[in-house]
Amino acid sequence: MSLLHALDKVIARGERWFVIICASAISMILVAQVFMRYGLSKPLFWAEEIATQLLVFMTFVGLSLLVHNRRLIQLDFIISHLPPKVRRLVTVVNDLAVIGVLIFLVVYSIKWILLQETQLEMSPTTRLPLWYGYAALPVAFILMTYHYVVAALDAALGLDDKEEQS
Amino acid sequence: MITLVVFIAALFLGMPIVFILALGTVTFLVEADITILLDTLPLQLFKSVEKNGLLAIPMYMLVGELMNRGGITDRLINLADLAVGRFKGGLAYVNLLTNTLASAILGSATAQIAVMTRTMVPPMVERGYDRAFSTAVSVAGGMLGPVIPPSMMMIIYGIVSYQSVAALFVAGILPGLVICGGFAVVITILGFFYSYPDDSDRPPLPFWTTLIEGLLPLSIPGAIIFGVVSGVMTPTESGALAAFMALVLGGVLYRKIGIAHIGPILTQVALNSAMVISLIGMATVFSWALTFESVPDILAEAIKSISQSGIVFLLLVNLTIIFLGMFLDGLGVMIVIVPILLPVAESFGIDPIHFGVVIAVSTLVGLLTPPVGPGLYVAMEATGVKMGRLFRAVLPFLVSMLISLAIISLLPALSTWLPAALGLY
Numbered sequence: 001m002s003l004l005h006a007l008d009k010v011i012a013r014g015e016r017w018f019v020i021i022c023a024s025a026i027s028m029i030l031v032a033q034v035f036m037r038y039g040l041s042k043p044l045f046w047a048e049e050i051a052t053q054l055l056v057f058m059t060f061v062g063l064s065l066l067v068h069n070r071r072l073i074q075l076d077f078i079i080s081h082l083p084p085k086v087r088r089l090v091t092v093v094n095d096l097a098v099i100g101v102l103i104f105l106v107v108y109s110i111k112w113i114l115l116q117e118t119q120l121e122m123s124p125t126t127r128l129p130l131w132y133g134y135a136a137l138p139v140a141f142i143l144m145t146y147h148y149v150v151a152a153l154d155a156a157l158g159l160d161d162k163e164e165q166s
Numbered sequence: 167m168i169t170l171v172v173f174i175a176a177l178f179l180g181m182p183i184v185f186i187l188a189l190g191t192v193t194f195l196v197e198a199d200i201t202i203l204l205d206t207l208p209l210q211l212f213k214s215v216e217k218n219g220l221l222a223i224p225m226y227m228l229v230g231e232l233m234n235r236g237g238i239t240d241r242l243i244n245l246a247d248l249a250v251g252r253f254k255g256g257l258a259y260v261n262l263l264t265n266t267l268a269s270a271i272l273g274s275a276t277a278q279i280a281v282m283t284r285t286m287v288p289p290m291v292e293r294g295y296d297r298a299f300s301t302a303v304s305v306a307g308g309m310l311g312p313v314i315p316p317s318m319m320m321i322i323y324g325i326v327s328y329q330s331v332a333a334l335f336v337a338g339i340l341p342g343l344v345i346c347g348g349f350a351v352v353i354t355i356l357g358f359f360y361s362y363p364d365d366s367d368r369p370p371l372p373f374w375t376t377l378i379e380g381l382l383p384l385s386i387p388g389a390i391i392f393g394v395v396s397g398v399m400t401p402t403e404s405g406a407l408a409a410f411m412a413l414v415l416g417g418v419l420y421r422k423i424g425i426a427h428i429g430p431i432l433t434q435v436a437l438n439s440a441m442v443i444s445l446i447g448m449a450t451v452f453s454w455a456l457t458f459e460s461v462p463d464i465l466a467e468a469i470k471s472i473s474q475s476g477i478v479f480l481l482l483v484n485l486t487i488i489f490l491g492m493f494l495d496g497l498g499v500m501i502v503i504v505p506i507l508l509p510v511a512e513s514f515g516i517d518p519i520h521f522g523v524v525i526a527v528s529t530l531v532g533l534l535t536p537p538v539g540p541g542l543y544v545a546m547e548a549t550g551v552k553m554g555r556l557f558r559a560v561l562p563f564l565v566s567m568l569i570s571l572a573i574i575s576l577l578p579a580l581s582t583w584l585p586a587a588l589g590l591y
Contacts, residue, residue, distance in 0.1 A: 019436035020429060026224055027432075030406035034399075048218045055224070055439075056215050059447070062440025063184065072182035073441065073498040077538055079180035090179055097176065098185045104192060109208035133216070137208055 008068065008150045011143060015065040022058035026051050049125050053133045060140030068147045088155055095152035102145040109137040169194040183498055187448035191455045198459050207451065214450035215443060218402070219325050224439040225405025226318050229386065231431045232412035234277055235422050238383040239285045242267045245380025248371055255362030257293055258303050258353045261286045265307025266346050267384065269314040275496075275533055279308035279541050283548040294363040299356070301549045302559035305541050306349050309530045309567060312496075313523070314342040316390040321401060322497065323522040326446060326504045331401045332394045333585040337519045340584055341527060341574045348566040356562060382419075386411050395590070445501045453505035462509040469510065476514040480575045483507060484528045491532020492539070500529055516578075519591065523581040527571050534564050 033047040066072050079087055112118060113134050121130040172193045176186045195203050246263035250256060265282055283304045290300035312319035315335035324331040386408050393404030416423040423431075456462065469479055483503075490499045504525065511521045533541035542556055551559075574580055585591055 016433060019440070020432045023224060023228075023432040023436040023439075024428075026221065027228060027406070027409060030221065030225060030402060031410050034403050034406050034410075037403075038399075048221070051221055052216055052218050055221055055443070056212065058224070058436050059215055059440045059443040062436050063444040066437055066441055067182075069437075071437065071441070072184060073445070073495045074180050074182045075177050075493050076180050077493050078178055094176075094179050094181050097189065098181060101185055101189045101192065105188065105208065108204060112205065112208045134208075134212055137212060 004150050004153070008147060011146065012065060012068045015061050015068070015143065019058050019062045019065060022054045022061070026054050026058065029054075046126050049123060056133055057136045057140075060136045061143070064140050064143040064147060067144050067151075070151075088158060091155040092152055095148055095155060099145060099148050099152065102141050102148065106138055106141045106145065109134070109141065113138065168197045183494070183502065184444050184448050187445075187452045187502070191448075191452045194452075194455050194459075200458055203455065203458065210451045210454055211447055214454075215447040217325070220443055220446070222321055222325075222331075222400075222402040222405050223318075223442055224435055225402055225409055226316070226321060227435045227438050228409040228431070229390075229405060229412050230277065230318070231434050232409065232416050232423060233383070233386070234281065235416055235427060235431075238420075239264070239268065239281055241379045241383060243285065244371055244376045248373065248376050248380075251368070252366045252370075254364050254366070255353065255357050256365035257290050257295065258300075258362060259350065261290065261300070261303045262307050262346065262349055262353065265304070266310055266314065266342075267380075269308075269311040269317075269342075275308045275311045275530060276540050276544050278311045279305050279533075280544045280548060282308060283545045287549045293365065296360055296559075297549060298551050298555045298559035299360055301545050301551050301556055302563060303349075303353065305534065305545045305556075305560055306352075306563035306567070308541060309533065310342055310346060312526050312530060313338045313345060315339065316387050316394070317526070319497065319500070319526045319529070320522065322442065322446070323500065323504065323526065324401075326449070326501060327508050327518055327522060329518050329522060330591050332397065333519050333590040334522055335391060335394060336585040336588060336590055337523050337581045338526070340580050341523050341570070344573060344580065345527070345567065345570045348570045349563055352562045352566045383415065386415065395588070442497060442501070445498055449502050449505055452502075456506065462506060463513075465506070466510040466513045470514075476516050477576065479511070479514045480516065480524060483511070484524065484571065484575060487525060487528040488531045488535075491529050492535045492537070494532075494538075495540075496529030496532055499532075500525055517582050519585060520578040520581045524571070524575050527567075527574055531564070531567060531571065534560055534567070 029044075029047050029051045033044050033051075036047075037043040063072075079090060082090065113131050118131055118134065119129070122128065123130055169190055173186060173190045176189060177183075181189070191207065192204065195201055195207075243260065243264045246260045246267060247256075250259040250263055261282070264286065265278065268278055268282065283301055286304050287297065287300045290303075291297050311317065315338050317335070317338060320334040320338055321331055323329070324334050389411060390404045390408045393399035393407065394401050399407070413423065453462075469482065473479070487499055487503065490503075508518060508521065512518065533539060536542065536553070536557060542553065542560065545551070546553060546556060
C-alpha cells in the first residue's frame with residue numbers, strides 16, 4: 001500500500017514539473033512571437049503549432065494532476081452531507097465508474113494512434129508526425145487511471161478518513 | 167433518456183463534471199446505437215483541445231496571477247479615492263469604483279473578492295462603517311469582474327460559441343455600467359438606514375502622483391482592450407503582451423514578484439487552464455455526439471411547445487443557470503451549457519453576443535447565494551463576518567443584481583448597440 005502511495009506522489013511531482021515546463025514554454029514562445037511579429041516583422045512560423053501541442057500536453061497532464069489533488073469541478077454539496085459510511089460507499093462507486101470511463105479512453109485512444117493512417121499523418125509546417133501530439137491522450141489517461149485506482153483503494157479501505165484527521 | 171438519467175445520477179453522486187461529460191458521450195452513442203463513432207471519439211477530443219484560440223486562456227490566467235500578487239490594489243484605491251472619496255459615505259463608493267477598475271485587471275470574481283475584502287474592509291471599519299455592510303459592498307463589487315473587459319468569461323464564451331472576442335469585450339461595457347449603477351443606488355438608499363461616517367475631512371491626496379500611479383496598472387487591461395478591439399492583435403497575442411507588461415510591472419517596478427514566486431504562479435496557471443480547457447474539450451465532444459441525433463433541435467421544439475417567446479426562453483435559461491450556479495462553478499456551468507443551448511437560442515432569434523452577456527451575468531448570481539456561494543465564503547474567511555449576517559447585508563445588492571439581469575435580458579440593444587456601432591460584428 002505504501003509503495004502504491006509513494007509511486008502516486010512521485011507521479012504527481014513529475015506531473016507538476018511537466019506542466020510548469022509546458023506553461024513557461026508556452027508563455028515564452030508566445031511572448032517571443034509577439035516581439036518577432038510586431039517588433040522585427042519576422043514571425044516564427046512554428047510558434048503557434050508548437051505552443052498548441054504543448055497546450056494539449058499541459059491540459060491532459062494537468063487534468064491528471066487535478067485528479068490527484070482532487071481539485072476538479074464537481075457537485076460535492078450533497079456528498080458532504082451524507083453520513084461517513086454512505087459517503088465512502090458513494091465515493092468508491094463513483095471512482096469505479098470514472099476508472100471505467102478512463103480505461104475506455106485509454107483503449108480507444110491507443111487503438112486510434114496505432115491505426116496505419118494515423119501513423120502516417122504529418123504536420124504541414126514542422127514535418128513532424130502528428131501522433132507525437134496524440135500520444136498525450138493515452139499517456140495522461142493512464143496516469144489518471146493510476147491516481148484513481150489509488151484513491152479508490154484508499155476510500156474502500158477507509159484510509160482517506162484517517163488522512164483528513166491527521 | 168438513459169443518458170439523461172446517467173448524467174443526473176453522476177452529477178448528484180459527485181462525479182467530476184469532465185468525466186460526467188465523457189461518460190455521457192459514451193452512454194449516448196451506445197444508446198443511440200451509433201457505436202461506430204466511439205472510434206473517432208479520441209480524435210474529436212484531441213481536435214477540440216488542439217485549437218490555437220485556446221492559447222489565450224493560459225495567457226490571461228498568467229496576467230491575472232501576476233496582477234493578483236499585489237502592488238496594484240492600493241494604487242487603484244487611491245485613484246478611486248481621488249474621484250469619489252470626499253463626501254458622506256465616500257469610502258463605500260471608493261470601494262465600488264476600485265472594484266470597477268480592478269475588474270478590468272483581475273477578471274475572476276472570487277479572486278477579486280478575496281483581494282478587495284482584505285484591503286478595503288479594514289480601513290472602512292476603522293472609519294466607522296458597519297463591518298457586514300463593508301464586506302457586502304466589496305463582495306458586490308467583485309461581481310463586476312466577469313462583465314467588464316477584458317474578461318476571462320467573455321474570452322471563453324467567445325471560444326465555445328465561435329463569436330468575436332472583440333465584440334464580446336465591448337458588449338460587456340454598458341451592462342457592466344448598469345450593474346455598477348444599480349449597486350451605487352443601493353449604497354445611496356442604504357445610507358438612510360446606516361448613517362455613513364463623513365469622509366470629507368480626510369487629508370487630500372497628491373493629485374498628479376496618485377493619478378499617474380493609478381493609471382499605470384490600468385495600462386495593462388488598456389493594452390489588451392486596444393489590441394483586441396482595434397483588430398491589430400489576436401486575443402492570444404494581446405494576452406502574451408499583457409503578461410509581459412505585468413511581469414515587468416510586478417517584478418521590476420513594484421518588486422512584488424521574485425524568482426521564488428514563478429513556480430507557484432506557473433503551477434496555478436497550468437492547473438486552472440487545464441481545468442477549463444479539458445472541460446471545453448469534453449463539452450465539445452458531448453455536444454458533437456448530441457448533434458448526431460439532432461438533440462438541440464428536439465430541445466428547441468420542446469421549449470417552443472411551452473412558449474414561442476424568446477423572453478420566456480431567456481427567463482428559463484436564467485433560472486437554470488442561477489439554480490446550477492448555486493452549487494457549481496459558474497465557468498463550468500457556462501462551458502457545459504453554451505454548446506447545447508446556443509443553437510436553441512439562435513432558433514429563437516436571440517443574438518449570440520447578447521446571449522453571452524446574459525449568461526455571463528447570470529452565472530454570477532450563484533456566487534452570492536447559499537448554500538455553496540463561493541463569493542460569500544471567500545469574504546467570510548477574509549473579514550470574519552458570519553454567514554447569516556453577511557447574507558442579509560448582501561441581499562439588497564443581490565436584488566439589484568437580479569433587476570440588472572432582467573434589464574440586460576430584456577434590452578438586447580444594451581449589449582449589442584456598442585459593438586455594432588464600432589463595426590465589430
